[in-house]
Amino acid sequence: xxxxxxxxxxxxxxxxxxxxxxxxxxxxxxxxxxxxxxxxxxxxxxxxxxxxxxxxxxxxxxxxxxxxxxxxxxxxxxxxxxxxxxxxxxxxxxxxxxxxxxxxxxxxxxxxxxxxxxxxxxxxxxxxxxxxxxxxxxxxxxxxxxxxxxxxxxxxxxxxxxxxxxxxxxxxxxxxxxxxxxxxxxxxxxxxxxxxxxxxxxxxxxxxxxxxxxxxxxxxxxxxxxxxxxxxxxxxxxxxxxx
Numbered sequence: 001x002x003x004x005x006x007x008x009x010x011x012x013x014x015x016x017x018x019x020x021x022x023x024x025x026x027x028x029x030x031x032x033x034x035x036x037x038x039x040x041x042x043x044x045x046x047x048x049x050x051x052x053x054x055x056x057x058x059x060x061x062x063x064x065x066x067x068x069x070x071x072x073x074x075x076x077x078x079x080x081x082x083x084x085x086x087x088x089x090x091x092x093x094x095x096x097x098x099x100x101x102x103x104x105x106x107x108x109x110x111x112x113x114x115x116x117x118x119x120x121x122x123x124x125x126x127x128x129x130x131x132x133x134x135x136x137x138x139x140x141x142x143x144x145x146x147x148x149x150x151x152x153x154x155x156x157x158x159x160x161x162x163x164x165x166x167x168x169x170x171x172x173x174x175x176x177x178x179x180x181x182x183x184x185x186x187x188x189x190x191x192x193x194x195x196x197x198x199x200x201x202x203x204x205x206x207x208x209x210x211x212x213x214x215x216x217x218x219x220x221x222x223x224x225x226x227x228x229x230x231x232x233x234x235x236x237x238x239x240x241x242x243x
Contacts (some may be wrong), residue, residue, distance in 0.1 A: 001064055001169045003126055003189060004050050004101075006057035007225050014208070015058060015225030016040075016051045021207045023049060023123055024115040045112030048168040049123065058227035060187040061098070062126060063089075065105040072102045079141050095141050096134040097184030111168040114236040118203025119196030122236045123189060127172045130185045135175040138185055142171060162239075170239060188227070190218070192234040200231050217241060 007015040016038060020027055025040035028047075036053040050063070066072040073083065073090045080095035089103040114120040130138045139159055143150050148161040148171070157175040172190065176182060193200040197219050201211065208224035217233040234241050 001062060001126075001163070001167060002048050002050055002103075003123075003169060004052055004061045004063055005189075005227070006052050006054045006059045006061055007227075008055065008057055009053050011058065011225035012051070012053040015223055015227065018207050018209065018224050019049060019051065022115075022117050022204055022209075024117070025049070042112040043115070044110075046107070046110040046168065048112075058223075058225045059099075060126065060189060060227075062100040062187070063103050064100060066102050067105055069102045069104065076102070076145060079144050080137075081141070081145075094138060094185060096130060096138045098128060098138070098187060109167055111166045114192075117200060117207075119193065119199035120236050121191050121193040121196070121200045121231070123191045124168060124236075124239050125170050125172050125190035125192070125232075125234075127174055127188050127190050127230065128185060129174050129176055129182075129187060131180065131182055132175050132178055134185070135173070139173050142173070146171075189229040190232050190234075191229070192236045192239055193231050194235050195233065197231045197233055204231070 005015060005019060020040050023040055023042060025042050028039040028041055031037045038051050039047045040049045041047045069090055076092055081092045084091040084093055089101050091101050093099055114122040142161060146161060148163060151160045151162065153159060159173045161171040163170045201219055204221060209221045212220040212222050212228065218230040220228060220230050222228055
């Protein structure tokens with residue numbers, strides 16, 4: 001699984017440069033017909049974060065790397081997803097509105113180590129933010145599609161799909177409050193910072209991020225392109241709150 005940061009043209013450079021800096025990555029050569037795609041390559045391990053210049057966004061979408069795009073597309077359609085466009089890779093929408101793609105698999109499987117930006121941390125989680133009335137439907141879709149281990153949190157609004165080793169990204173599902181107002185599912189990035197969230201926050205602010213809000217075990221930030229993300233108290237190595 002790869003996380004794609006989709007950025008409008010006027011904010012692409014700012015967003016790309018920010019995420020490159022805070023993940024201690026370097027950039028691949030641009031690719032695509034208009035140089036609209038770039039991969040953020042970590043110091044060690046497989047690349048799992050990419051950026052795209054697009055008319056949409058800022059937003060996050062997922063790329064799922066599979067052996068057979070045709071078979072994966074068929075399975076996703078059986079489970080309620082719809083096809084947006086088939087370009088060789090297939091752009092799809094989940095039952096409640098999250099954009100994702102099926103792309104070829106080229107060995108993207110090694111989890112990079114934590115990086116030090118103020119303190120050790122790791123971008124390790126995609127949070128799928130779901131309207132309350134459709135939470136069960138979206139979670140059931142991803143459980144069936146991935147086959148990953150499912151865990152219901154003690155807090156009813158959260159559930160987790162834990163990725164197989166050594167994949168770098170796991171999936172958190174968040175049931176949005178009735179006051180959210182959103183009608184479709186969206187996603188954001190989470191970083192595991194352990195008990196050093198305040199130090200990581202300071203490191204991110206040096207690269208242009210701004211503080212938005214404080215949660216129970218997370219801090220919401222906004223990157224220079226205007227995209228929200230969270231610094232969490234989960235351990236950078238285990239991804240758990242209890243370590």
